[in-house]
Amino acid sequence: MFETLIRGATIVNAEGFERRDVGITDGRIVARIAPGETASARTVVDAAGAYLLPGLVDAHAHLREPGLTHKEDFSSGTHAAALGGVTTVLDMPTDEPWTATAEQLADKMAMTDGRIHVDVGFQAVVSSDLSHVSGLLDLAPVSFELFTADVPDDFLFATLDAVAEALRAFVGSDTLIGISPGDQSILTGSTLRDRSGTIAAFQASRPPLAEANGIARALAAAASAETRIHVRQVNSELGVEAWSRLRGMADASVETTPQNLFFTAQDYETQGANLKASPPLRSPHDVDALRAALSAGLIDIIATDHAPHAPAEKAARYAAFADIPGGMPGLQTLLPTVLRLVEEGLIALPDVVRMCASNPAERFGLGRRKGRIATGHDADILILDPRQSSTIANADQVSRAGYTPFDGWTVQARLTSVLLRGREIVREGKLIGPSVGNIVTRES
Known part of the structure; x- marks a missing residue:
């Protein structure tokens, strides 16, 4: 049993698109499962119609x-x-x-x-x-x-x-x-x-x-x-x-x-x-x-x-x-x-x-754990819904700069969820949970 299973989405890696469900345990991607294949998890995320990006x-x-x-x-x-x-x-x-x-x-x-x-x-x-x-x-x-x-x-x-x-x-x-x-x-x-x-x-x-x-x-x-x-x-x-x-x-x-x-x-x-x-x-x-x-x-x-x-x-x-x-x-x-x-x-x-x-x-020496949705990599995953749109706005910026030069720009996609090492840290544009980031160092 996985800790988390993301079902129904299309994985996007640098090589292209692939329909696979993603199994996550202990912060890592441990399985990429063919659609319809039986699998169980404590938490199942329905991402049908969405893209999964690293x-x-x-x-x-x-x-x-x-x-x-x-x-x-x-x-x-x-x-x-x-x-x-x-x-x-x-x-x-x-x-x-x-x-x-x-x-x-x-x-x-x-x-x-x-x-x-x-x-x-x-x-x-x-x-x-x-x-x-x-x-x-x-x-x-x-x-x-x-x-x-x-x-x-x-x-x-x-x-x-x-x-x-x-x-x-x-x-x-x-x-x-x-x-x-x-x-x-x-x-x-x-x-x-x-x-x-x-x-x-x-x-x-x-x-x-x-x-x-x-x-x-x-x-x-x-x-x-x-x-x-x-x-x-x-x-x-x-x-x-x-x-x-x-x-x-x-x-x-x-x-x-x-x-x-x-x-x-x-x-x-x-x-x-x-x-x-x-x-x-x-x-x-x-x-x-x-x-x-x-x-x-x-x-x-x-x-x-x-x-x-x-x-x-x-x-x-x-x-x-x-x-x-x-x-x-x-x-x-x-x-x-x-x-x-x-x-x-x-x-x-x-x-x-x-x-x-x-x-x-x-x-930058992080390729064995970052940058791909692949077995063994950190489960850093973006769930992107192409059926929704989103607009960049100064009012939404959380940087202390308080503005963006892209204010008012609209994109035909919406980032609905962000996972860091398998843990959801952003949901519908809002930060959730405590600070769980780590320092990463160059792989030897």
Whole structure:
């Protein structure tokens, strides 16, 4: 007898659709049963007509704890994730302090005790003191993050030599290093040329050329060091072209975000500070190129870069557009926004699972337990009803940011239930039960 049996639904994995009932015991999927086959369970869930998706894995989120909890914290951020069908959040290391040492990572892990509603994996930052790498590896973070522009000097690797040297510190570790493809020389030069503080000046400081050069440099350095990398947030035609031509050089993957697939620089006119983030939004031509790359299978992962700020911070007046705190919430809206891409015919539902569940789980060292509805995997399951519709609304957002740039968007599907390791944590858009999230670490 199973603890839970989900009957009548269609399973969606990255490979496609399959009609199977799902048996769950001790938080794991223990059986996938042919429709009509006899089975019993203490709890039977009738999901006839619905889809079962694996819980989403957001590979790029900022939960803002420690030090920045007026913007978000572990509880509020993972609450938003749960409501959005994200059952595993991979948290970035740019809090206060940045997660640069084993002690800082251990402290951050301890802060989650009893406070996270979904599972959380932590990413550590590569600092100029590479001696910290060994101690951090002992704690098995899901990845490391290496920055090439727009960060404090202690975390800046501005030259190809510096990037290659840092990557060599990871040889033999089989971990993943995320790289944001900026170019500090372009940022510095453009800022010196144009001090107007306008939106155009902000865009010019982080142009497609910087992205493309950052991608090329990251791939060349990874090939030289024989390390595994993940390229963050491509969003320009030139960046896509660089990735397309050079991606075979190294063991590498690439991500983009929903905001970069839907908004253009013209949307700054209406949403302004709420859309300010880095990289800047691009031209309609760039967005079309990015969407074509997504449809062609050139994009491995869709992540959110969930980076909320307190409403007062976004609403304040700043001398320059570049000074506005960068980032926006995204965890609660990841699923509905990618479902819009399905409605538009750009991708299919199995592509959603591939880019938002199975690929991030595999790349970030969680593939034996996350990202699939398969025997032996954690029973992180979304029940999605395509016969109902749902609407994204500012009033429903639980992030401390208090808004979403996707306010008012409607999707022809409704997330009716979210299970985390076999336990229902969300029912009809409401969080139920206590915080049962765990820390997840990289598989050895």
